[in-house]
Amino acid sequence: MTSLTLFDTMARRKRDFEPTDPGRVTMYVCGPTVYSYAHIGNARPAVVFDTLFRVLRRLYGADQVIYARNITDVDDKIIETARESGKPIEDITTHYADIYRADMGALGVTLPTIEPHATDHIPEMIGMVQNLVYGGHAYEADGHVLFDVASYEKYGRLSNRDLDDMIAGARVEVASYKRNPADFVLWKPAKDDEPGWESPWGRGRPGWHLECSAMSEKHLGKTIDIHGGGTDLVFPHHENEIAQSVCAHKGAPMANYWLHNGFLTMGTDKMSKSLGNVQLVHELIKDHPGEVLRYALLTAHYRAPLTWTADLLAKTRRSLDRVYGVLRRLGDVEATPGDVPAAFLEALHDDLNTPKALSELFQLAGNANKAVSDVEKARAKGELLAAASLLGLGQSDPDAWFGLTDLDPAERAKIDDLIIRRQTAREGKDWATADAVRDELNALKVQVDDGPEGSTWRKLD
Numbered sequence: 001m002t003s004l005t006l007f008d009t010m011a012r013r014k015r016d017f018e019p020t021d022p023g024r025v026t027m028y029v030c031g032p033t034v035y036s037y038a039h040i041g042n043a044r045p046a047v048v049f050d051t052l053f054r055v056l057r058r059l060y061g062a063d064q065v066i067y068a069r070n071i072t073d074v075d076d077k078i079i080e081t082a083r084e085s086g087k088p089i090e091d092i093t094t095h096y097a098d099i100y101r102a103d104m105g106a107l108g109v110t111l112p113t114i115e116p117h118a119t120d121h122i123p124e125m126i127g128m129v130q131n132l133v134y135g136g137h138a139y140e141a142d143g144h145v146l147f148d149v150a151s152y153e154k155y156g157r158l159s160n161r162d163l164d165d166m167i168a169g170a171r172v173e174v175a176s177y178k179r180n181p182a183d184f185v186l187w188k189p190a191k192d193d194e195p196g197w198e199s200p201w202g203r204g205r206p207g208w209h210l211e212c213s214a215m216s217e218k219h220l221g222k223t224i225d226i227h228g229g230g231t232d233l234v235f236p237h238h239e240n241e242i243a244q245s246v247c248a249h250k251g252a253p254m255a256n257y258w259l260h261n262g263f264l265t266m267g268t269d270k271m272s273k274s275l276g277n278v279q280l281v282h283e284l285i286k287d288h289p290g291e292v293l294r295y296a297l298l299t300a301h302y303r304a305p306l307t308w309t310a311d312l313l314a315k316t317r318r319s320l321d322r323v324y325g326v327l328r329r330l331g332d333v334e335a336t337p338g339d340v341p342a343a344f345l346e347a348l349h350d351d352l353n354t355p356k357a358l359s360e361l362f363q364l365a366g367n368a369n370k371a372v373s374d375v376e377k378a379r380a381k382g383e384l385l386a387a388a389s390l391l392g393l394g395q396s397d398p399d400a401w402f403g404l405t406d407l408d409p410a411e412r413a414k415i416d417d418l419i420i421r422r423q424t425a426r427e428g429k430d431w432a433t434a435d436a437v438r439d440e441l442n443a444l445k446v447q448v449d450d451g452p453e454g455s456t457w458r459k460l461d
């Protein structure tokens with residue numbers, strides 16, 4: 001059995017994963033701010049950490065892994081959206097949180113164990129700020145409470161920056177009431193028409209970074225095993241979470257492993273709202289099965305950038321067609337419940353190497369396709385399904401995948417027969433027959449697409 005290794009951003013190297021308590025493995029991933037639809041770049045961490053969640057549950061037991069992914073439901077952008085639409089804030093946040101859950105569900109993302117909402121944790125956040133003020137790590141200025149970065153000597157360690165560079169950097173907001181330009185807001189005053197809570201510093205609301213520190217402690221503990229998120233969160237968000245939590249907890253580390261997924265790019269640009277090049281999950285799932293999108297997100301190693309193209313989706317669809325084609329051929333075979341094959345597992349255990357795992361999955365599909373005896377077929381199908389499920393793939397009904405569920409057996413058999421005839425004709429370079437059979441298939445509302453890597457087909461509604 002190979003052990004799980006994970007690349008720890010803090011250590012800047014792969015480390016063997018050893019949870020503090022194998023009976024209670026804890027993971028926190030920064031979740032969405034719910035004021036609009038998630039784009040496919042936002043879905044990448046959800047899918048990556050869902051895959052890790054599956055791997056951890058397999059290793060430690062389904063009930064032994066506690067995964068928290070928060071909902072940020074108080075934020076400037078939410079307030080602005082509510083103002084523009086004239087709707088109450090709760091309507092906006094409930095609406096988009098529901099859509100987020102449904103969209104991620106379509107991508108096969110399992111619900112996390114806990115989904116804490118920021119607005120349900122205001123007393124905990126106020127308590128943490130008080131703790132930081134008493135400890136000399138935070139100060140009140142102009143109605144705000146700010147974290148004093150100079151009070152934490154390891155500030156900048158995660159992102160490998162030093163304080164002087166940060167002060168020179170443009171990303172920190174400079175306000176006159178700050179002692180140091182890199183000091184960040186823990187609590188800020190709320191205007192009368194903004195959501196706010198009474199606090200020792202007047203009516204106000206929490207800073208974004210504070211939310212995660214308070215919710216992570218409340219649900220998972222002072223030091224957790226894994227903290228994850230997109231690489232864009234390393235600085236300042238995670239750096240600030242660490243500063244708050246470590247200083248509030250007398251030096252206890254916030255997390256033992258820090259994991260970050262890479263960007264999703266459109267050509268050479270990062271996909272982002274500000275660049276106007278976003279593709280919304282909500283729209284993509286109208287044109288593609290969610291499983292195709294999930295698979296596409298797993299084609300690159302999670303730490304590498306992933307270039308999102310139409311071609312990637314077409315290729316991904318063909319790959320899944322192959323897997324489901326094999327499962328469909330073995331439709332009558334009862335799979336032997338097997339363990340996940342070693343080579344496949346080794347790939348995932350090597351810092352979640354999903355491209356390697358996907359190529360192993362194809363190997364398994366090939367084995368299942370070549371299996372001759374009933375015993376071999378049952379075992380190969382079992383291995384294929386067990387491996388695929390760790391990636392959150394391959395669990396749909398193969399007939400449904402090809403659009404065949406509502407057909408009577410005779411029509412289904414006729415389509416199968418035509419598909420085989422066409423394949424044989426193409427292999428024999430008998431293009432005239434292949435075209436004639438395609439017309440017959442089209443007449444049965446079966447769409448056939450030929451590509452450089454073979455043909456795909458599916459029954460249209």
Ligand SMILES: [Zn+2]
Pocket residue numbers: 029030031212237241
């Ligand atoms: Zn966070």
